[in-house]
Amino acid sequence: MPTATPPSKGGRPRKSDVEAKSLHIIETASRLFAQQGFAATSVEQVVTACGVGKDTVYRRYPSKLALFEGVVAHARVQTEAHFQTAMAEATGDVMQQLRAAARWLLEVNLDPTLIAFKRIAFSEALVVGQSAANRTVDPIMDRLFALLRAAQEAGEIGPGDVSFLATHLINSIAVGPMITAMLGSTTYASSEAQDAYFEKAWRLFIDGARGVGRMSEA
Template sequence: MAAEKGAVAVRVGRPSKTEQGDASARIIEAATELFASRGFAGTSMEQVASQCGAGKDTVYRRFPSKVALFETVVEHAHKRAIARLERLPDVDGDALERLRGLMSELLRINMEPDLIALKRITFSEAVSFEKKSQIPPQPDPIMKRLVDAVSDAQDAGLIAAGDTHLIAGHLIHCLVALPTSAAMLGSDEFDGEEAVRAHFERTWNWLINGVRAGSPA
């Protein structure tokens, strides 16, 4: 029998991969917002479902537990950071200027409030996590890019020879880890773009030029 005119077509069968992906993306977006604003303990799977307009069963089919959902949120945040770095426009100048531009963008990304909140949860709730989530997850392609940038600056004779991984680690610690750790602990020392920029400029100059009397400020 032909379908009646004006009848609404009802899809039969499983959702398409596109529909499944869209649903997962909405869940992750909602969960990111809730974890960042309410913390791990203050966020429930029911709240995530309500926030993204999905059924609780839909959320649980994709993420069997709140821990699994949080771990996916962490992985998504890191992939988002990688994508931002890949879109970073080429920096005019030599290899040292390119390294400087990369470090500056890494600092901006890591100081974003939602990433600070996710890091705080990761460290404060680590005992609850099955996979021992890390931010960033390991191995870290962002760190590889930084190591390559250090190597390029060394090859150009713009920074001293030495262990590239060690130098990259010190750059991350001084320029990024110090302010993000302070923010995670609730300090307002680096609140606002101006405070973050001032930290970067001051610390970069110390690292590159040294702190010995007579060195350029």
């Protein structure tokens, strides 16, 4: 019968303990930034709420901006994992899967915590996630591109640059409601309101995407 690993007594802390502490710091900071905003949240508040030493936080995040960037990076990882789970559960043909991806984009861009982070980045004029902007791998966009290409191959939408189509889809489905939410509106707070908006926006996108081929021939 295997024996349990005894707790660390002195020396180097176990990797699992370090990771757990880092996650606790990020989750605490995420909650405070989302509730209070950037200006009203201090590293000292995060330290107190975490119940850890100040050096423990500053070793990982030497400034408040670095801490916020860590919060945004953590949210991005969680968002990508959520997307993978949602798409793993999506069934049906390519158009049903593309529709599921589009509906997920609307939902995630109206997530209250993510809205709070975006509001902070804009209102505080923070440059965060620059490394993300330079990333060559984006699993969400890669999957969206793949679905659009498959829809083109199936003759469901017209030919064209999938990058342009993906941008058009995001703008059609998610950007307007996201900006509305960032301005403080609760118009799309409920699933019912999101569903009603999505049905109209999805139909407009599909009608436009199916007409791409005809427009290019005109």
